[in-house]
Amino acid sequence: MFMSRQPVLESCLLQRLHVRTRYRMLSRFTSPPAQLQVLPSVTRCWGARVYSCLGPRRSFAPPPSSPLTPFLPARSISSRVKYPTLTMLSPPRSPCPKSKVLVLGSGNFGSCLADHLGDSEHQVYLWSRKQEFVDYFNAHHRNPDYLKDHEFSGNIHAVGPDIPDADFIKDMDVILFAIPTQALRENLIKLRPNLILDRQPLLIFVNKGIETDTQALTLEIIADTCGPEIATRATFISGPSFAKEIVRRQPTSVSVASLDESQAQRATEIFHQPWFRCYTGGDPIGLELAGALKNVYAIAAGMADGLGFESNTRAAIITRGLAEMTRIGTAYGASPLTFLGLAGVGDLFMTCSSPTSRNYTVGYRLGKGEKLEDIIATLGSVAEGVTTAKGLKKIIDELGVEAAIATGIYEVLYEGKAVNDNVHELMARPPSRELDLPQTSGGGHAGRLLAKLGRQT
Ligand SMILES: NC(=O)C1=CN([C@@H]2O[C@H](COP(=O)(O)OP(=O)(O)OC[C@H]3O[C@@H](n4cnc5c(N)ncnc54)[C@H](O)[C@@H]3O)[C@@H](O)[C@H]2O)C=CC1
Ligand SMILES: O=C(CO)COP(=O)(O)O
Known part of the structure; x- marks a missing residue:
């Protein structure tokens, strides 16, 4: 899906010895996952590569029909079951530079993307309008309402219930909006006075909808509430990306678009990982309509x-x-x-x-x-x-x-x-x-x- 199989097999043959040697060097890794032991050697090697590339997850339950199932550990969705750390075989690309990210919206997608960014060593603040969420998340590192079985990255701190103030916002490099489209305008109106134009963070939007009353796309909602300068630099991420599969690090690819392609490139640098590919483009209107x-x-x-x-x-x-x-x-x-x-x-x-x-x-x-x-x-x-x-x-x-x-x-x-x-x-x-x-x-x-x-x- 994300790479052609033939080059994978070839490079696996070259890497096979290397991967096995590194397995032996891992003191915490006592035996490879059972699935890898029983597969034929080439397949096992491909599996080891995929497994190492995807890295460990605190929650993991591949569906029985998944094509990757044979190569992945039969990990219980419960995070009490721990698996050996293999990220060191294929570590995340280090974010360049490490960013402070505010994620607005703590539903399925907001919390999932907060986790993705936290795993990439960004410093993430996850905003919720509910105090109970903030308290629960900071105490347990779990979302009480969505993706309930997942243990979230330790690099996320929940904030709220008030919308973050200007002092907080001025420290942010990125603000990611994962709020349903019908609620976006009211939140942008609240946030706008706290945005300082000459120190504008990268604004990324992941909602997929059209505002019912106005038929506005998100780009227009941003223009109406924050002005053309901010809207022109806004960046949009869309594509086949179920939250519950991203938190399991299933290979995922998305489109990233902005009228200012340098902003789309910045967003790509922040999100791109071996298990999360970003493809940039300059047609945010088409991307929004498609989503x-x-x-x-x-x-x-x-x-x-x-x-x-x-x-x-x-x-x-x-x-x-x-x-x-x-x-x-x-x-x-x-x-x-x-x-x-x-x-x-x-x-x-x-x-x-x-x-x-x-x-x-x-x-x-x-x-x-x-x-x-x-x-x-x-x-x-x-x-x-x-x-x-x-x-x-x-x-x-x-x-x-x-x-x-x-x-x-x-x-x-x-x-x-x-x-x-x-x-x-x-x-x-x-x-x-x-x-x-x-x-x-x-x-x-x-x-x-x-x-x-x-x-x-
Ligand atoms: N769940 C997924 O796999 C994906 C979702 N999306 C898009 O992301 C957006 C958000 O979706 P989900 O997180 O899945 O939805 P969700 O229903 O799981 O969560 C929505 C979140 O928005 C908050 N919210 C609702 N009204 C609000 C308001 N007036 N002010 C502030 N916050 C409010 C809710 O409290 C909740 O935390 C949608 O546009 C969806 O289409 C995009 C890609 C994948
Ligand atoms: O957009 C999504 C995945 O890309 C999520 O789809 P649903 O909102 O239909 O669950």
Whole structure:
């Protein structure tokens, strides 16, 4: 997945002796994991390399279907079970330079990324608006609400419940926002007076959604609340990246984009590790749209699975969903290429095909006949696709692009359309050309947004 297998095998043959010698040198490592002992030698070597590259985790429970399962220790999710430290065989890239990072939002993704950065020896402050969270986290180094079985990096200190003040912020090198899109504006309004422009930390955003009332992307929310200078330098990370897999150091790759690519490069330097690859780009608008829209198609895919449809249907939803989101994105003024990247098809494929996805789960439960209010009330975590579908509908209407799947999901969620009728209506449409990109003039919505930022299209 993250490297071609042939070079891996070749380099493993060269490294095999080296790795084994180093195993013997490790006094704390008494015997290799059982899985590595029973595998054929070349495979064992590859396994040893992957295992050493991924390093130890305090929590680890590879799913039975994982392709890496044979190479990874059958570690209990309980952190009471300790495994030998193998990071020294392939240590994390040392962060250059070591940074002070404030993570806003202590849900699944905020706490997961705080852990990732803490493991890279950055000094991390994890903000929560709840005092109970702050007290519990600092006492136990665990998140009481999400990723509950994971023991978090010792380099994280929880802060809150008030938003950090100007004195605190001026010491930060990075502020990472992992707050759901609908709550971002209110938090940026609170934070803005504490940001000093000439000592502006790197601002990174990982939320995937569209603001319902305004149809604004995050870039526009930042421009509205903090001004064009801050928005232009804002950096966005998106891509197939389930929090619970990142904390287990499963190989993960993401897209990182900013209008100021030097900022995207800075973010990459902070996040990139052998188990977490970052690919930089300069189309934050496309990256944001891709991340937000894939959640709507994940609801559609889950709904089809919930109704009992199988592989043909899911493949059609993923492929037609990609065509649709590329069409919407292009009409908006984003680059169609961005939708072929990790933030586009990568994340679309993952969330449309995994019950780990909350958006897929919303769709699945709708397909099984549950009511939306009941699903939201019991999901326990945000599913951004539900609110995004509403903002997206207005964008689709304004752009005048054909987007039958997204429109159907909007009608199911907000107009009471039955899920079965939705499928029948989608299938009963007359035949059409498969792939067409809309013509854009004047840069579309992106042109207006960039003009707001003082940028020419
Ligand atoms: N969980 C995942 O694997 C990934 C999530 N994301 C995105 O990251 C964003 C956050 O998602 P999760 O952390 O998973 O959500 P979550 O539901 O696990 O946590 C949300 C966090 O935001 C906080 N929050 C909610 N309303 C708030 C407000 N008004 N002010 C301040 N804080 C507030 C909650 O207390 C909670 O700590 C979403 O946009 C999501 O799409 C992106 C990639 C992966
Ligand atoms: O965006 C995600 C992973 O990349 C998480 O997806 P869900 O929000 O559907 O769980």
